[in-house]
Amino acid sequence: xxxxxxxxxxxxxxxxxxxxxxxxxxxxxxxxxxxxxxxxxxxxxxxxxxxxxxxxxxxxxxxxxxxxxxxxxxxxxxxxxxxxxxxxxxxxxxxxxxxxxxxxxxxxxxxxxxxxxxxxxxxxxxxxxxxxxxxxxxxxxxxxxxxxxxxxxxxxxxxxxxxxxxxxxxxxxxxxxxxxxxxxxxxxxxxxxxxxxxxxxxxxxxxxxxxxxxxxxxxxxxxxxxxxxxxxxxxxxxxxxxxxxxxxxxxxxxxxxxxxxxxxxxxxxxxxxxxxxxxxxxxxxxxxxxxxxxxxxxxxxxxxxxxxxxxxxxxxxxxxxxxxxxxxxxxxxxxxxxxxxxxxxxxxx
Amino acid sequence: xxxxxxxxxxxxxxxxxxxxxxxxxxxxxxxxxxxxxxxxxxxxxxxxxxxxxxxxxxxxxxxxxxxxxxxxxxxxxxxxxxxxxxxxxxxxxxxxxxxxxxxxxxxxxxxxxxxxxxxxxxxxxxxxxxxxxxxxxxxxxxxxxxxxxxxxxxxxxxxxxxxxxxxxxxxxxxxxxxxxxxxxxxxxxxxxxxxxxxxxxxxxxxxxxxxxxxxxxxxxxxxxxxxxxxxxxxxxxxxxxxxxxxxxxxxxxxxxxxxxxxxxxxxxxxxxxxxxxxxxxxxxxxxxxxxxxxxxxxxxxxxxxxxxxxxxxxxxxxxxxxxxxxxxxxxxxxxxxxxxxxxxxxxxx
Numbered sequence: 001x002x003x004x005x006x007x008x009x010x011x012x013x014x015x016x017x018x019x020x021x022x023x024x025x026x027x028x029x030x031x032x033x034x035x036x037x038x039x040x041x042x043x044x045x046x047x048x049x050x051x052x053x054x055x056x057x058x059x060x061x062x063x064x065x066x067x068x069x070x071x072x073x074x075x076x077x078x079x080x081x082x083x084x085x086x087x088x089x090x091x092x093x094x095x096x097x098x099x100x101x102x103x104x105x106x107x108x109x110x111x112x113x114x115x116x117x118x119x120x121x122x123x124x125x126x127x128x129x130x131x132x133x134x135x136x137x138x139x140x141x142x143x144x145x146x147x148x149x150x151x152x153x154x155x156x157x158x159x160x161x162x163x164x165x166x167x168x169x170x171x172x173x174x175x176x177x178x179x180x181x182x183x184x185x186x187x188x189x190x191x192x193x194x195x196x197x198x199x200x201x202x203x204x205x206x207x208x209x210x211x212x213x214x215x216x217x218x219x220x221x222x223x224x225x226x227x228x229x230x231x232x233x234x235x236x237x238x239x240x241x242x243x244x245x246x247x248x249x250x251x252x253x254x255x256x257x258x259x260x261x262x263x264x265x266x267x268x269x270x271x272x273x274x275x276x277x278x279x280x281x282x283x284x285x286x287x288x289x290x291x292x293x294x295x296x297x298x299x300x301x302x303x304x305x306x307x308x309x310x311x312x313x314x315x316x317x318x319x320x321x322x323x324x325x326x327x328x329x330x331x332x333x334x335x336x337x338x339x340x341x342x343x344x345x346x347x348x349x
Numbered sequence: 350x351x352x353x354x355x356x357x358x359x360x361x362x363x364x365x366x367x368x369x370x371x372x373x374x375x376x377x378x379x380x381x382x383x384x385x386x387x388x389x390x391x392x393x394x395x396x397x398x399x400x401x402x403x404x405x406x407x408x409x410x411x412x413x414x415x416x417x418x419x420x421x422x423x424x425x426x427x428x429x430x431x432x433x434x435x436x437x438x439x440x441x442x443x444x445x446x447x448x449x450x451x452x453x454x455x456x457x458x459x460x461x462x463x464x465x466x467x468x469x470x471x472x473x474x475x476x477x478x479x480x481x482x483x484x485x486x487x488x489x490x491x492x493x494x495x496x497x498x499x500x501x502x503x504x505x506x507x508x509x510x511x512x513x514x515x516x517x518x519x520x521x522x523x524x525x526x527x528x529x530x531x532x533x534x535x536x537x538x539x540x541x542x543x544x545x546x547x548x549x550x551x552x553x554x555x556x557x558x559x560x561x562x563x564x565x566x567x568x569x570x571x572x573x574x575x576x577x578x579x580x581x582x583x584x585x586x587x588x589x590x591x592x593x594x595x596x597x598x599x600x601x602x603x604x605x606x607x608x609x610x611x612x613x614x615x616x617x618x619x620x621x622x623x624x625x626x627x628x629x630x631x632x633x634x635x636x637x638x639x640x641x642x643x644x645x646x647x648x649x650x651x652x653x654x655x656x657x658x659x660x661x662x663x664x665x666x667x668x669x670x671x672x673x674x675x676x677x678x679x680x681x682x683x684x685x686x687x688x689x690x691x692x693x694x695x696x697x698x
Contacts, residue, residue, distance in 0.1 A: 045403070048397040058450050062488045141493075
């Protein structure tokens, strides 16, 4: 075990002393979950509802990799939970609770952790779930928030990813590419002027990067009308390719059909070459769904009724995904010509 | 997002290229779990058995904090899963599956990850669970394995920690202090000679540090006969204090009653002052249980029948845990005098 180098005497008053002080700040987040035992047991207890199955996902986020050191603690917290809940939404599931392991190179200040807990409180209230348990440790390296989320789905109704079939309609929710523009703005605020964005448009794009909205309202419609679905975290092109390749199918995307926000369209009007980046940039946390063609309009209507539009952006094909390592996902550019997008999305290794 | 600095050209052949190659090495670990979908979906599906509740725990381990850089990858894997499963055993639960997030500062070699997967395979076979899903990312800092384990317990029978009552018997499973001696030996192999240990005794202590054995066979006996239980990860003194303080009760431990292995007794014969370290050293992954006095012998008999002895080491008292910040846990030394053990166990912050 590593020695703790900093003595109490060296610590400013605002630094939290000991794991128990950290737990005390987080305990209110567990108040609504009886099986969390106020974070005072070693494990959490979860009583699944009859007729339901559980959907589970773990997706840690780390400073400098998934969020910026300059991001506000409340935004970091929101995003850490949202990226996990987003997966549940795509599976047609409803969030129940989450476990959270925090790793910090130094003990957090009370101010930082309190702001972090406030962001988490806002997120869990919006998503309808509670903190069930977790762990804290100190280690070198970036601050890390490792969340495992648990959701519930009616038995047999989880929406899979690899079940896309031939000649399905591919649809996405909301708009694509906002978060990658938001990230660019967070790193270089001068871009707002270069792109001619209003303060409202700038805030909108930053918000799309910092506070992704898992599309939970779409879950019932996906369960009823989708053949397959996934959330978009690593870029539309990479994720759509992943869905198709998992089923051994080729497919096509039509770039001009991809829904863009007014702010993104404004950026694109100045820098048309940024289109490829919007399609590959990642962090969208929208949903990619496949439906049979005869269910497409039904799904779109149900999505609109749920308050989140879905738009057809392509089709799965009937030819197989190529075995030679090439891509089976063609992209038609706005000019009708094939669009080359370069590196297709995020890979850590 | 951080750029990936290393190009394919610079990578030796043995380095795994891309998240998909990493997943391919791990996929056999998920073969026995239908809801893992071969690690090819974004989420895992778990169908709880009727009449059961789920017990959940997350406890990440990081290089340099929870394991040594020199530890073998198979041992690292075993321990990463064992420390989580150990909590389930103490709650009276049976493991079902786990999610695992891997973080590495550089892509692992195929040899490293294959050995790691072999250790995990051995552990999950021993513990009766399967890999359900997970995540991999690259980030600076120590190699980290973040496991969330899910177990099953008959409804209403999870053994809590804070439910210890006045005048309960406190018992521990197996033997205490071996792992802290094993860690000392792993860091300084010359200690084996200084302590007069045989190669078998040395290997035994190293094994207790590297390959903790969650006491799953005790789960049914704990459900039936324990008032409260927890696993011992941060040292007997700290963990017993935690259990008692959570219930607002004082208590006593009798050092001479604490069960020690033959190897630990040999060390202690040479270095009697090491006793305090054995009681506070942590990484035991034994079980601390509280029973009513009339159930003590029944629990001990059931534990013996399950192949893991349990030994009475103290009692909860009837006076409250002191409110002044002092300890409510007294320790009677082997000489009958109060034993001062110094810093009482591991705290990250």
